Amino acid sequence: xxxxxxxxxxxxxxxxxxxxxxxxxxxxxxxxxxxxxxxxxxxxxxxxxxxxxxxxxxxxxxxxxxxxxxxxxxxxxxxxxxxxxxxxxxxxxxxxxxxxxxxxxxxxxxxxxxxxxxxxxxxxxxxxxxxxxxxxxxxxxxxxxxxxxxxxxxxxxxxxxxxxxxxxxxxxxxxxxxxxxxxxxxxxxxxxxxxxxxxxxxxxxxxxxxxxxxxxxxxxxxxxxxxxxxxxxxxxxxxxxxxxxxxxxxxxxxxxxxxxxxxxxxxxxxxxxxxxxxxxxxxxxxxxxxxxxxxxxxxxxxxxx
Amino acid sequence: xxxxxxxxxxxxxxxxxxxxxxxxxxxxxxxxxxxxxxxxxxxxxxxxxxxxxxxxxxxxxxxxxxxxxxxxxxxxxxxxxxxxxxxxxxxxxxxxxxxxxxxxxxxxxxxxxxxxxxxxxxxxxxxxxxxxxxxxxxxxxxxxxxxxxxxxxxxxxxxxxxxxxxxxxxxxxxxxxxxxxxxxxxxxxxxxxxxxxxxxxxxxxxxxxxxxxxxxxxxxxxxxxxxxxxxxxxxxxxxxxxxxxxxxxxxxxxxxxxxxxxxxxxxxxxxxxxxxxxxxxxxxxxxxxxxxxxxxxxxxxxxxxxxxxxxxxxxxxxxxxxxxxxxxxxxxxxxxxxxxxxxxxxxxxxxxxxxxxxxxxxxx
Numbered sequence: 001x002x003x004x005x006x007x008x009x010x011x012x013x014x015x016x017x018x019x020x021x022x023x024x025x026x027x028x029x030x031x032x033x034x035x036x037x038x039x040x041x042x043x044x045x046x047x048x049x050x051x052x053x054x055x056x057x058x059x060x061x062x063x064x065x066x067x068x069x070x071x072x073x074x075x076x077x078x079x080x081x082x083x084x085x086x087x088x089x090x091x092x093x094x095x096x097x098x099x100x101x102x103x104x105x106x107x108x109x110x111x112x113x114x115x116x117x118x119x120x121x122x123x124x125x126x127x128x129x130x131x132x133x134x135x136x137x138x139x140x141x142x143x144x145x146x147x148x149x150x151x152x153x154x155x156x157x158x159x160x161x162x163x164x165x166x167x168x169x170x171x172x173x174x175x176x177x178x179x180x181x182x183x184x185x186x187x188x189x190x191x192x193x194x195x196x197x198x199x200x201x202x203x204x205x206x207x208x209x210x211x212x213x214x215x216x217x218x219x220x221x222x223x224x225x226x227x228x229x230x231x232x233x234x235x236x237x238x239x240x241x242x243x244x245x246x247x248x249x250x251x252x253x254x255x256x257x258x259x260x261x262x263x264x265x266x267x268x269x270x271x272x273x274x275x276x277x278x279x280x281x282x283x284x285x286x287x288x289x290x291x292x293x294x295x296x297x298x299x300x301x302x303x304x305x
Numbered sequence: 306x307x308x309x310x311x312x313x314x315x316x317x318x319x320x321x322x323x324x325x326x327x328x329x330x331x332x333x334x335x336x337x338x339x340x341x342x343x344x345x346x347x348x349x350x351x352x353x354x355x356x357x358x359x360x361x362x363x364x365x366x367x368x369x370x371x372x373x374x375x376x377x378x379x380x381x382x383x384x385x386x387x388x389x390x391x392x393x394x395x396x397x398x399x400x401x402x403x404x405x406x407x408x409x410x411x412x413x414x415x416x417x418x419x420x421x422x423x424x425x426x427x428x429x430x431x432x433x434x435x436x437x438x439x440x441x442x443x444x445x446x447x448x449x450x451x452x453x454x455x456x457x458x459x460x461x462x463x464x465x466x467x468x469x470x471x472x473x474x475x476x477x478x479x480x481x482x483x484x485x486x487x488x489x490x491x492x493x494x495x496x497x498x499x500x501x502x503x504x505x506x507x508x509x510x511x512x513x514x515x516x517x518x519x520x521x522x523x524x525x526x527x528x529x530x531x532x533x534x535x536x537x538x539x540x541x542x543x544x545x546x547x548x549x550x551x552x553x554x555x556x557x558x559x560x561x562x563x564x565x566x567x568x569x570x571x572x573x574x575x576x577x578x579x580x581x582x583x584x585x586x587x588x589x590x591x592x593x594x595x596x597x598x599x600x601x602x603x604x605x606x607x608x609x610x611x612x613x614x615x616x617x618x619x620x621x622x623x624x625x626x627x628x629x630x631x632x633x634x635x636x637x638x639x640x641x642x643x644x645x646x647x648x649x650x651x652x653x654x655x656x657x658x659x660x661x662x663x664x665x666x667x668x669x
Contacts, residue, residue, distance in 0.1 A: 026396075028374040030471045048375040067471065070478045075439055087439045091482040093473075093523065140493060143448035147494040147511075154486075176523050178486035181415050182446055182493070183439040189452065190436045193544045196451050196497075200547035204554040211558025215565035222569035226576030233580030237587030244591030248598035254605055261612045264620060265605060268627045280637040282652070 022055040032066040034099040044100045068093045073121050078129040082136040089181040094174045101171030127160040154178050358392040365406040367466050371399045403466040415485035416455040418442045433540040445492030455536040457488050457512050461527045468526030476525050487515035500536050509534040
């Protein structure tokens with residue numbers, strides 16, 4: 001009896017497993033699924049979890065990755081509005097949003113993602129060149145617009161691509177788009193280099209001349225200031241001397257009391273000052289105090305004889 | 306074990322043990338033991354099956370359990386940290402491990418010339434051709450339509466592993482696209498001088514700001530930590546030479562200015578010293594002059610009463626006193642008295658022996 005119960009439990013258990021294998025399937029977080037009944041798309045499942053199905057042969061489950069795919073197109077040449085040849089390459093992030101639409105178009109191929117990207121590349125190609133043709137080069141590169149035009153161009157291409165993809169009902173959606181490369185044709189780079197070299201030469205010369213001019217300016221400015229300082233100092237010195245004379249003038253008033261004596265004293269001082277030392281004085285007997293010698297017999301009388 | 310050999314025993318209807326020959330007995334023994342082994346293996350398998358849900362999360366990893374394909378828990382709660390974890394066996398639960406290994410680093414590809422990792426490691430560069438081939442050489446077109454090579458390196462952290470893994474096939478590739486985009490964007494509105502010398506920091510900040518904005522808009526689940534940008538002028542020899550010349554000219558200009566400034570210092574310092582000297586001299590002259598005059602005045606006031614007493618005597622006395630003093634100081638004193646007959650006398654005096662012509666002085 002005990003043995004029978006055990007067998008029954010086991011068989012029920014196996015039956016359940018068998019049922020689940022036949023009638024259910026799992027959808028993972030990163031997947032979307034389209035279920036076909038006799039090859040015709042019947043329903044799509046975009047939510048993860050355990051789902052029901054009819055057994056193999058009646059209903060088939062097709063799984064797709066619903067995560068964002070990265071795709072980058074090849075460099076393509078396009079003329080800007082002002083006829084510059086620009087090479088551009090863009091990248092996009094896209095994902096499958098509607099597997100029911102996606103399935104019939106791309107699932108026949110062994111690699112549906114690559115197939116979808118081929119279609120996407122064609123769309124990108126012509127939308128991109130259409131947008132590039134609408135803008136002059138100055139919208140792509142400009143020192144004044146702070147890059148707003150660059151972003152606007154990216155946005156414009158994205159909108160155009162999104163519209164076309166939606167209109168075509170591919171079952172996919174472009175999430176974001178940006179410019180990956182922006183280049184010039186190879187032969188043009190040579191011209192750019194020549195122009196850059198010429199500009200550099202101009203800059204180097206300018207810097208040289210400016211340096212010399214500035215240095216000269218600093219020097220002459222310094223000389224001017226030095227001369228000014230000296231002139232000011234001389235002025236100040238004269239002023240100080242003037243002050244001295246003004247102060248002395250007070251004392252000079254004293255001499256007015258007796259000009260004769262004053263003159264005499266000054267003359268004596270002058271005499272004192274001039275005949276300090278190492279001087280030679282030649283005088284006759286009229287000079288004081290040698291007037292005392294007048295009339296005195298000397299040997300001088302003999303010199304002439 | 307007993308259950309298994311019940312039926313063979315029941316069928317013969319309790320025959321004695323003896324009729325069983327030794328051969329069938331051995332077979333029954335063998336069957337019994339092999340069933341035992343199978344049972345044992347099955348039990349082991351059940352344990353292995355149940356145990357298959359046990360997994361270890363490393364220190365640089367996070368894990369998410371998918372139950373019937375749907376993550377268990379939402380947002381940050383879904384993340385299992387390092388350690389031992391248990392999930393239900395395979396068809397029910399699956400676990401996905403996410404490497405968050407600290408800081409991730411990615412380098413832009415759009416703005417650099419063609420080179421290989423091997424050459425980078427060896428520090429060598431490919432020889433630059435006269436032109437840049439758009440298929441292999443990357444560069445930026447600057448705001449003033451120059452060409453520069455520029456390479457950005459971005460460090461980022463995976464802040465939302467669930468998003469990073471479940472929303473993007475290759476999220477790190479998406480980060481790289483955003484980085485290239487940001488570099489082109491920054492290049493498109495910076496001038497060549499700003500990128501290379503004047504505003505390197507501003508350029509880097511712009512790249513970083515833009516890439517941060519892009520990864521946030523696109524919900525890549527990463528946080529930008531740091532961004533470095535290296536930029537060089539084109540490597541074509543004549544272009545590079547021209548850039549070097551500009552640098553040299555700027556250095557030279559700096560030197561000229563420094564020289565001029567040091568001359569300026571010298572000139573003004575010297576002038577300042579001279580000016581101070583002039584003023585000091587004037588000041589001391591003034592003091593001396595004033596003192597002299599005032600002492601004269603004092604002296605005069607002392608002399609005045611004596612003079613008033615007897616002017617002529619005073620004059621004589623002073624004159625003679627002064628003469629006496631003066632004559633003491635004088636080195637050579639020559640008295641030339643008048644001759645008795647009143648004739649003019651001639652005196653020759655050599656002032657300087659070395660002069661060939663003696664200067665003559667006449668005196669009476």
